[in-house]
Amino acid sequence: MSGSTFGKIFTVTTWGESHGAGLGAVIDGCPAGLVLTAEDINRALQRRRPGQSALTTPRREADRAVILSGLFDDRTTGTPISVAVYNENQRSKDYGHLKNCYRPAHADFTFDKKYGHRDYRGGGRSSGRETIGRVIGGAVAAKLLSCFGIQTDAYTAATGHITIPPDEVDLSLRDTNALYMPHPLAAEAEAAVLAAAKAGDSMGGIVRCRTLNIPTGLGEPVFRKLDALLGQALFSIGGVKAVEIGIGTGASTCRGSDCNDAFVLRDNRIRTATNHAGGVLGGIADGEPLEVSVHFKPTPSISQPQRTVRTDGTPMELSVTGRHDPVIFPRAVVVVESMVNLVLADLLLEQATARLDNLKKIFPV
């Protein structure tokens, strides 16, 4: 599998740079018969667009999806779904001065060392715009999963030290603020971000994601466990430095007697009394809500002067000016959802092959 392809059965291959002709994705292995329109994808893309608020970059990016293949009469045909978003409004001249230096905490240096030939315009393939392909793929995955009642919602759980108490999350508030923070604390958090930006600085945050109604059984021991694929999917997003599932880092300091989730009979089926596991046991979905937390670092581009070097190694001081969000994580909320949905769609299809009795429902003898 190439580095730009994710998934085994339900696969997405992404392409594109910030300053090329566009970006996009090819989804292959999507079952035939799924109702799908560009609007399904555009709704998701809309959520990763920079907004009108002071928190996000003032670029106007239309970012409209064009579906180039794979549909007939608004249903998937089983063939590859190719979707493109054409770039507009990129101003290459903004980036010329970055040709000969390495921005701290950016991928300039490592791309140069890896490939020996780097597109320095706007981060090239390492730009945040790369996530467009993920969101396209994730939107198709979400549509497929919705046919089975599977629903994923992510949100900002913390902006710097401002954290929503877990039992006060109100998803109806999420889209009312530029931070996608589902709590009245959003106002305070926005003020903190603006203050950081004013100081030429940036902030980190936490995105939390919950999925309901996952069929018990998804996840393939031992290297394609549900949590393992989530680990790959989420750490593949730029700026992620930690991933937690269920109790997360709390696992290392608790006792077994606290951490273990007791099995109980509830609603006439076997459930767990608590959900420290976060929906995964032995790498397999146990039917409880899937709970993941993703820690994002602050935007590396800050206008404060920073020490760095030129490509020839000589020291210099750099102020990264221009249009940069002081926070990465709000626009990553939909990206986290997308990656979770891509993992689940792939494992759902794989689970269809796991049992002889299930196969006999499809291929009658």
Added chain:
Amino acid sequence: MSGSTFGKIFTVTTWGESHGAGLGAVIDGCPAGLVLTAEDINRALQRRRPGQSALTTPRREADRAVILSGLFDDRTTGTPISVAVYNENQRSKDYGHLKNCYRPAHADFTFDKKYGHRDYRGGGRSSGRETIGRVIGGAVAAKLLSCFGIQTDAYTAATGHITIPPDEVDLSLRDTNALYMPHPLAAEAEAAVLAAAKAGDSMGGIVRCRTLNIPTGLGEPVFRKLDALLGQALFSIGGVKAVEIGIGTGASTCRGSDCNDAFVLRDNRIRTATNHAGGVLGGIADGEPLEVSVHFKPTPSISQPQRTVRTDGTPMELSVTGRHDPVIFPRAVVVVESMVNLVLADLLLEQATARLDNLKKIFPV
């Protein structure tokens, strides 16, 4: 790629259950010409064996590796390296009473739901013995990486709340205690573990891992980034609930001006002044030490009575007796190393294909 195979070029396929004939791994894609003996593998397996201390299970498992193929005159031939560890000393009768119930925080329930036919003896494929295949593969990977000076060392960084101060790690102490804790605090930690065990309980902990001398450039954007593959590799280990890279969860609460690592010229090459990134920028190794932390939950098998259900859903109370370590993480130290080495070996080979100028060194025109 099947669920039991890891890697794209340097691949390992593992097999085996706790109570079958044995466990093992097939390593394929290992370059020809590498000096390798069973002793290289046995040294690693020795580290995941239960010890003689009171902290680990009293089972005597010899766990000697038998190399079945892939070598000639003690060098790899480029063909698959098949390695088996035959089971001894498994006592199936111990587990008969677990046939009709689900142990809390174990995979009994999810395996049953996924496959509809479960080997209930000792956890079957979800047993901790499954890691034998990982350690076999990791040992071969480590031998390959050592030819390029790449060296990985993991250790216990915390036992419950007892945490080693980061600047006091003394690796020479690591193998002097059953917790693989490289610090005098190990004694206190061992006492805590014994107390928990005596109370019929278990404890969690943190394994930290550092790799030196990784060539700049390893890691494939965007889904096979170094950190993404580490995420998959580490979350695939049983009992892991959180993974951090570099600054980890600290990223969400710091400012960009603190978090960014400045580039400097040191030892005549471009380095970073700090290493909050943990050795990865844009998913690609930047030449600094790779730093990961892995949070393990407490052993789910505890002798305290727990609420659970029978397979038919009726409630029951369960005390898991028998030989169980009160801590998972010490024996996982070598497993973490193994998974990191598997990721690095695979990405090293992939990087050999990334640049036209490098290929011309191998295929002269």
Added chain:
Amino acid sequence: MSGSTFGKIFTVTTWGESHGAGLGAVIDGCPAGLVLTAEDINRALQRRRPGQSALTTPRREADRAVILSGLFDDRTTGTPISVAVYNENQRSKDYGHLKNCYRPAHADFTFDKKYGHRDYRGGGRSSGRETIGRVIGGAVAAKLLSCFGIQTDAYTAATGHITIPPDEVDLSLRDTNALYMPHPLAAEAEAAVLAAAKAGDSMGGIVRCRTLNIPTGLGEPVFRKLDALLGQALFSIGGVKAVEIGIGTGASTCRGSDCNDAFVLRDNRIRTATNHAGGVLGGIADGEPLEVSVHFKPTPSISQPQRTVRTDGTPMELSVTGRHDPVIFPRAVVVVESMVNLVLADLLLEQATARLDNLKKIFPV
């Protein structure tokens, strides 16, 4: 790997239908630093275009490649190369009458049974236009291979029973006729094809392909042997019913003493005196020319009336009218080259990882 992706390291993912917005390919894993322009791709696409002769369909398809990503300053950057060919001139109304019937020897019936939802316009994904993605990928592969002196040339070796004597192939004549037949017999063959077309019928033929200068060693035992991947690659082309390598079907009737190629010392290196093996020994390139032959069936669309059924199973008679080439194979010549080049590019990169001594040339300790 999804059904629309080919390759392990050098990969191509193709998409598109005859009557959608377009067709294209995403090439991933191409080494950075390769000089590449749209013209490299267009030259290849030009060869699969319908010509002006009476033998090929009168549609005017411009089929110009647009490179959407992966290049910077006309060199590959190591990131995915996305290339699109937008459809023009498709007339969907031509195909409405095929909605409710199954054309003999076409994929209408099987797509319907497989997916339950079929794009009946012009064959959809099973159209010959699907090969555009292959030719795009193959052109990039060819450019890469040319850096190592590897050169592939295919041609029509037989049109029906009119066969070029193997020792009379004159490649300089290949592009002088619409059949891509490198021999004066082309005129006679063209007349035969025209006669068949006039009779409402179609003809089969043989495409032969030779590659020079393959480095000894390409091919991965046992399932990714050079000949195995060629088998997959060539049988994946529509209309192929047989593939031969080297002596081909002749192998079953010869004796070992005739068939074995003696090793000799020639030009100061080890060669074979004959090349019945066709360049592959044990699945690995032996440094001799790679020789493959591909047998194509006649175009299934013929204007003679044929028995068939409607989608509901009732019998009917069908004359497939409209613009159809009476021969598939001439436009497949460049497709065969493309698939051979895709196999070789992938195996070249894989071979870079096969030996420890080679890796040390790239990663000095």
Added chain:
Amino acid sequence: MSGSTFGKIFTVTTWGESHGAGLGAVIDGCPAGLVLTAEDINRALQRRRPGQSALTTPRREADRAVILSGLFDDRTTGTPISVAVYNENQRSKDYGHLKNCYRPAHADFTFDKKYGHRDYRGGGRSSGRETIGRVIGGAVAAKLLSCFGIQTDAYTAATGHITIPPDEVDLSLRDTNALYMPHPLAAEAEAAVLAAAKAGDSMGGIVRCRTLNIPTGLGEPVFRKLDALLGQALFSIGGVKAVEIGIGTGASTCRGSDCNDAFVLRDNRIRTATNHAGGVLGGIADGEPLEVSVHFKPTPSISQPQRTVRTDGTPMELSVTGRHDPVIFPRAVVVVESMVNLVLADLLLEQATARLDNLKKIFPV
């Protein structure tokens, strides 16, 4: 996917050399709940064993399969099925004289060039014994397919020029002779083989294979078409120089009006009147019998003196003495079946994921 792994969902990874400790396979992705015993595998292995006749090597190889994992109470659990066949009776001293020379038409030369370090004993990994892993995997696949009524039978269709008329095949005669030739001509063919052997020579032949009851729809456009995967699977077998599907090489000389299979209504379902396609249309199974022909070259090891070179390039004359079958193809009959079954098992599982309506049968909302 590594070179020793075949399949995407139903996968087999093979390992082992002729003169190591043994050979085997790991099957992963086999659905849970399949009844399986070592006897299922041994029956197949028995068919690739050298027999008692003068046509096959006098080595006594027991070749008994040992199942090491993946079963519980004689049913598959969904976890990897590891199977080993331990080597006995190998006499390494037989091969010492081959250390420094290259046998014509063997893989000695190419393995040396590829890997730089070769196990010269008995061909190592390129030995015919490598097929043991394929037969193990194929036997499990066959057992799975039998649950759906899918039945594959291969046989020798031609020994040199002695060819069975297609309409005279009598499968009940197949196992009555060492050539697995289902026709009274077997006696004449055996005499021809003995005469060739007596002359220090060897012969080629054709293996034909037919599969009944394949569900319509198997095969994934465009690179994982049923015929494409068969091409890979069959050309991966040592000694294969040509593969034909359905009408095969005849396709290149026939007319569309002859070649096209008319659709008809028969037995209340849509069938084809003829089967020139061989069961595959557009790369997808059409429900008709799958028909493939595989051309094998003569055994390369012959006792007649042959020209060759030493590893240093100096010329020499070589007589390959010792125990060698004068024909490869009879023992390959079961290998052809195995590879066809591996392809079909994998595509059967993949087809379970191809349609939304089918998935809803497995995951009710």
